[in-house]
Amino acid sequence: MKLRVLGCSGAEMPGHRQTAFLINDNMLLDAGTAASVLDENAQQQLKHIFITHAHLDHVNSVPALVDNLMLSRSPSSIKVYGLKAVLETIRLHLLNDKVWPDFTKIHNHNTETPVMAYVEIEENTWMDIDKVRIKAVPVEHSIPAAGFLLEEDGRVLLYSGDTGPTESIWNAASQIHTAIVEVSFPSRMNDMAFKTGHLTPSLLMLELAKMPMPPERLFISHIKPQYQDEVIDELLAMKMSGLTIIKEDEVYEI
Secondary structure (H helix, E strand, O other): OEEEEEEOEOOOEOOEOEOEEEEOOOEEEOOOOOOOOOOHHHHHHOOEEEOOOOOHHHHOOHHHHHHHHHHOOOOOOEEEEEOHHHHHHHHHHOOOOOOOOOHHHOEOOOOOOEOEEEEEOOEOOOEEEOOEEEEEEEOOOOOOOEEEEEEEOOEEEEEOOOOOOOOHHHHOOOOOOEEEEEOOOOHHHHHHHHHHOOOOHHHHHHHHOOOOOOOOEEEEEOEOHHHHHHHHHHHHHOOOOOEEEOOOOOEEEO
16 A cells, blocks of 8 residues: 655645645545645546545645546546535535535536545445545544544555544554554643644553554654644654654655
8 A cells, every 4th residue: 555645734834735645546535735736647546535524624625626627638536535424514615616616516528427426434334445445433523523444455554634532443453554643732732632632742642552552653644833843852752663753745655
Protein backbone atom coordinates (compact mmCIF):
# COMPACT_ATOMS: atom_id res chain seq x y z
CA MET A 1 0.00 0.00 0.00
CA LYS A 2 1.43 3.35 -1.06
CA LEU A 3 0.78 6.42 1.07
CA ARG A 4 1.51 9.94 -0.17
CA VAL A 5 1.09 12.85 2.24
CA LEU A 6 -0.67 15.70 0.42
CA GLY A 7 -1.36 17.64 3.60
CA CYS A 8 -0.95 16.88 7.29
CA SER A 9 -1.26 20.16 9.16
CA GLY A 10 -3.81 21.15 11.77
CA ALA A 11 -4.30 24.53 10.10
CA GLU A 12 -3.74 26.28 6.79
CA MET A 13 -0.80 28.67 6.80
CA PRO A 14 2.10 29.31 4.40
CA GLY A 15 4.02 26.03 4.21
CA HIS A 16 1.22 24.09 5.92
CA ARG A 17 -1.47 22.19 3.99
CA GLN A 18 -4.71 20.80 5.37
CA THR A 19 -5.20 17.07 5.84
CA ALA A 20 -5.28 14.67 2.89
CA PHE A 21 -3.58 11.31 2.28
CA LEU A 22 -3.36 9.67 -1.15
CA ILE A 23 -3.56 5.87 -1.13
CA ASN A 24 -2.38 3.88 -4.17
CA ASP A 25 -2.95 6.90 -6.47
CA ASN A 26 -6.73 6.39 -6.66
CA MET A 27 -8.04 6.96 -3.12
CA LEU A 28 -8.03 9.90 -0.72
CA LEU A 29 -8.33 9.75 3.03
CA ASP A 30 -9.83 13.19 3.66
CA ALA A 31 -9.52 16.05 1.20
CA GLY A 32 -8.43 19.16 3.02
CA THR A 33 -6.07 19.67 0.11
CA ALA A 34 -5.75 17.89 -3.21
CA ALA A 35 -6.78 20.04 -6.17
CA SER A 36 -3.94 22.50 -5.60
CA VAL A 37 -1.33 19.73 -5.14
CA LEU A 38 -2.15 17.02 -7.69
CA ASP A 39 -1.77 17.70 -11.40
CA GLU A 40 -4.61 17.06 -13.84
CA ASN A 41 -3.54 13.50 -14.64
CA ALA A 42 -3.26 12.58 -10.96
CA GLN A 43 -6.68 14.06 -10.24
CA GLN A 44 -8.21 11.99 -13.04
CA GLN A 45 -6.88 8.83 -11.41
CA LEU A 46 -8.83 9.51 -8.22
CA LYS A 47 -11.93 7.34 -7.83
CA HIS A 48 -12.68 7.35 -4.09
CA ILE A 49 -12.65 9.95 -1.30
CA PHE A 50 -13.15 8.71 2.27
CA ILE A 51 -14.13 11.53 4.63
CA THR A 52 -13.60 11.17 8.38
CA HIS A 53 -15.78 14.16 9.29
CA ALA A 54 -17.20 17.29 7.72
CA HIS A 55 -14.98 19.98 9.21
CA LEU A 56 -13.70 22.30 6.51
CA ASP A 57 -10.04 21.37 6.88
CA HIS A 58 -10.92 17.79 5.88
CA VAL A 59 -13.31 18.54 2.99
CA ASN A 60 -11.96 21.88 1.74
CA SER A 61 -10.66 20.52 -1.57
CA VAL A 62 -13.69 18.42 -2.54
CA PRO A 63 -15.54 21.22 -4.40
CA ALA A 64 -12.56 22.25 -6.53
CA LEU A 65 -11.49 18.67 -7.18
CA VAL A 66 -14.90 17.56 -8.41
CA ASP A 67 -15.23 20.71 -10.50
CA ASN A 68 -11.89 19.90 -12.14
CA LEU A 69 -13.04 16.36 -12.91
CA MET A 70 -16.22 17.67 -14.52
CA LEU A 71 -14.24 19.98 -16.80
CA SER A 72 -11.53 17.46 -17.62
CA ARG A 73 -10.83 16.56 -21.24
CA SER A 74 -10.99 12.90 -20.14
CA PRO A 75 -14.24 12.72 -18.17
CA SER A 76 -14.15 10.73 -14.95
CA SER A 77 -16.36 10.39 -11.90
CA ILE A 78 -15.64 10.01 -8.21
CA LYS A 79 -17.34 8.55 -5.13
CA VAL A 80 -17.40 10.30 -1.76
CA TYR A 81 -17.72 7.93 1.20
CA GLY A 82 -18.64 8.69 4.79
CA LEU A 83 -20.94 8.01 7.70
CA LYS A 84 -24.53 9.12 7.17
CA ALA A 85 -24.18 12.22 9.36
CA VAL A 86 -20.98 13.25 7.58
CA LEU A 87 -22.49 13.03 4.09
CA GLU A 88 -25.65 14.84 5.19
CA THR A 89 -23.56 17.78 6.37
CA ILE A 90 -21.69 17.96 3.06
CA ARG A 91 -24.98 17.77 1.12
CA LEU A 92 -26.71 20.44 3.18
CA HIS A 93 -23.90 22.89 3.78
CA LEU A 94 -21.22 22.53 1.10
CA LEU A 95 -22.32 20.94 -2.18
CA ASN A 96 -25.85 22.32 -1.85
CA ASP A 97 -26.31 24.36 -5.07
CA LYS A 98 -25.76 27.53 -3.04
CA VAL A 99 -22.22 27.45 -1.69
CA TRP A 100 -21.15 25.17 -4.58
CA PRO A 101 -22.98 22.97 -7.11
CA ASP A 102 -24.47 19.62 -6.20
CA PHE A 103 -22.35 17.51 -8.52
CA THR A 104 -24.52 14.43 -8.05
CA LYS A 105 -26.95 16.21 -10.42
CA ILE A 106 -24.34 17.18 -13.02
CA HIS A 107 -23.14 14.79 -15.71
CA ASN A 108 -19.68 14.55 -17.10
CA HIS A 109 -19.15 16.12 -20.51
CA ASN A 110 -20.75 13.96 -23.22
CA THR A 111 -21.69 11.19 -20.76
CA GLU A 112 -24.75 10.15 -18.78
CA THR A 113 -22.76 9.58 -15.58
CA PRO A 114 -22.93 12.09 -12.72
CA VAL A 115 -19.50 13.46 -11.89
CA MET A 116 -19.90 12.54 -8.23
CA ALA A 117 -21.84 10.04 -6.11
CA TYR A 118 -22.22 9.69 -2.35
CA VAL A 119 -21.69 6.30 -0.71
CA GLU A 120 -22.96 5.95 2.85
CA ILE A 121 -20.86 3.52 4.86
CA GLU A 122 -21.75 1.54 7.95
CA GLU A 123 -19.69 1.67 11.11
CA ASN A 124 -17.38 -1.29 11.80
CA THR A 125 -18.09 -2.97 8.46
CA TRP A 126 -15.33 -3.95 6.04
CA MET A 127 -15.72 -3.01 2.39
CA ASP A 128 -13.48 -3.83 -0.57
CA ILE A 129 -12.12 -1.06 -2.79
CA ASP A 130 -9.91 -2.49 -5.53
CA LYS A 131 -7.18 -4.35 -3.57
CA VAL A 132 -7.82 -2.51 -0.29
CA ARG A 133 -10.19 -3.48 2.51
CA ILE A 134 -11.39 -0.48 4.51
CA LYS A 135 -13.50 -0.05 7.62
CA ALA A 136 -14.83 3.06 9.40
CA VAL A 137 -14.68 3.09 13.19
CA PRO A 138 -16.32 5.92 15.20
CA VAL A 139 -14.04 8.21 17.21
CA GLU A 140 -14.66 11.02 19.68
CA HIS A 141 -14.64 14.47 18.10
CA SER A 142 -16.75 17.62 18.37
CA ILE A 143 -19.00 16.42 15.50
CA PRO A 144 -19.75 12.92 14.17
CA ALA A 145 -16.47 11.42 13.03
CA ALA A 146 -14.76 8.15 12.20
CA GLY A 147 -11.25 6.89 11.72
CA PHE A 148 -10.38 4.28 9.11
CA LEU A 149 -8.59 0.97 9.04
CA LEU A 150 -7.13 -0.09 5.70
CA GLU A 151 -5.69 -3.50 4.88
CA GLU A 152 -3.81 -4.66 1.80
CA ASP A 153 -1.69 -7.81 1.49
CA GLY A 154 -1.90 -8.35 5.24
CA ARG A 155 -0.56 -4.89 6.09
CA VAL A 156 -2.83 -2.67 8.21
CA LEU A 157 -2.94 1.12 8.26
CA LEU A 158 -4.89 2.95 10.96
CA TYR A 159 -5.90 6.56 10.35
CA SER A 160 -7.47 8.16 13.40
CA GLY A 161 -8.73 11.32 11.71
CA ASP A 162 -9.49 13.98 14.31
CA THR A 163 -10.16 12.48 17.72
CA GLY A 164 -9.91 13.12 21.39
CA PRO A 165 -9.65 10.27 23.88
CA THR A 166 -11.61 7.39 22.36
CA GLU A 167 -11.93 3.59 22.63
CA SER A 168 -13.02 1.27 19.86
CA ILE A 169 -10.64 2.21 17.06
CA TRP A 170 -7.55 1.09 19.02
CA ASN A 171 -8.98 -2.44 19.27
CA ALA A 172 -10.35 -2.64 15.74
CA ALA A 173 -7.39 -4.72 14.49
CA SER A 174 -5.20 -7.23 16.31
CA GLN A 175 -2.06 -5.79 14.71
CA ILE A 176 -1.49 -2.35 13.20
CA HIS A 177 1.62 -1.88 11.10
CA THR A 178 1.32 1.88 10.67
CA ALA A 179 -0.87 4.32 12.56
CA ILE A 180 -1.49 7.93 11.52
CA VAL A 181 -2.64 9.69 14.68
CA GLU A 182 -3.37 13.34 15.23
CA VAL A 183 -1.68 15.40 17.94
CA SER A 184 -2.91 18.97 17.70
CA PHE A 185 -1.77 20.76 20.86
CA PRO A 186 1.02 20.63 23.47
CA SER A 187 0.22 18.86 26.73
CA ARG A 188 -0.22 22.12 28.63
CA MET A 189 -3.36 22.57 26.51
CA ASN A 190 -5.06 19.32 27.54
CA ASP A 191 -8.21 21.24 28.49
CA MET A 192 -8.45 22.73 25.00
CA ALA A 193 -7.87 19.28 23.48
CA PHE A 194 -10.70 17.77 25.53
CA LYS A 195 -13.08 20.59 24.59
CA THR A 196 -12.36 20.38 20.87
CA GLY A 197 -11.88 16.61 20.46
CA HIS A 198 -8.15 16.44 19.84
CA LEU A 199 -5.00 14.92 21.36
CA THR A 200 -1.81 16.16 22.96
CA PRO A 201 1.42 14.19 23.50
CA SER A 202 0.41 13.20 27.04
CA LEU A 203 -3.08 12.19 25.90
CA LEU A 204 -1.57 10.22 23.02
CA MET A 205 0.43 8.10 25.46
CA LEU A 206 -2.78 7.19 27.28
CA GLU A 207 -4.45 6.28 23.98
CA LEU A 208 -1.56 4.06 22.83
CA ALA A 209 -1.80 2.15 26.09
CA LYS A 210 -5.28 1.04 25.00
CA MET A 211 -3.93 -0.84 21.96
CA PRO A 212 -3.38 -4.61 22.24
CA MET A 213 0.01 -4.13 20.54
CA PRO A 214 1.83 -0.91 19.67
CA PRO A 215 2.04 -0.10 15.95
CA GLU A 216 5.32 -0.76 14.17
CA ARG A 217 5.33 2.85 12.97
CA LEU A 218 3.54 5.81 14.51
CA PHE A 219 2.98 8.75 12.14
CA ILE A 220 2.00 12.03 13.79
CA SER A 221 -0.21 14.48 11.88
CA HIS A 222 -2.47 17.51 12.37
CA ILE A 223 -0.11 19.54 14.59
CA LYS A 224 -1.25 23.14 14.86
CA PRO A 225 1.50 25.24 13.22
CA GLN A 226 1.48 27.73 16.09
CA TYR A 227 2.59 24.97 18.47
CA GLN A 228 4.59 22.79 16.09
CA ASP A 229 8.02 23.12 17.72
CA GLU A 230 6.62 22.62 21.22
CA VAL A 231 4.61 19.54 20.26
CA ILE A 232 7.51 17.95 18.38
CA ASP A 233 9.89 18.54 21.29
CA GLU A 234 7.43 16.85 23.66
CA LEU A 235 6.95 13.88 21.35
CA LEU A 236 10.64 13.34 20.81
CA ALA A 237 11.29 13.52 24.56
CA MET A 238 8.90 10.59 25.06
CA LYS A 239 11.19 8.35 22.94
CA MET A 240 8.34 6.38 21.40
CA SER A 241 9.34 3.47 19.18
CA GLY A 242 8.71 3.97 15.46
CA LEU A 243 7.76 7.63 15.83
CA THR A 244 7.75 9.77 12.67
CA ILE A 245 6.58 13.36 12.34
CA ILE A 246 5.26 13.16 8.80
CA LYS A 247 5.72 15.93 6.27
CA GLU A 248 3.89 16.97 3.15
CA ASP A 249 4.93 15.36 -0.16
CA GLU A 250 6.57 12.37 1.53
CA VAL A 251 5.71 8.88 0.22
CA TYR A 252 5.67 5.73 2.36
CA GLU A 253 5.13 2.04 1.74
CA ILE A 254 2.86 0.45 4.33
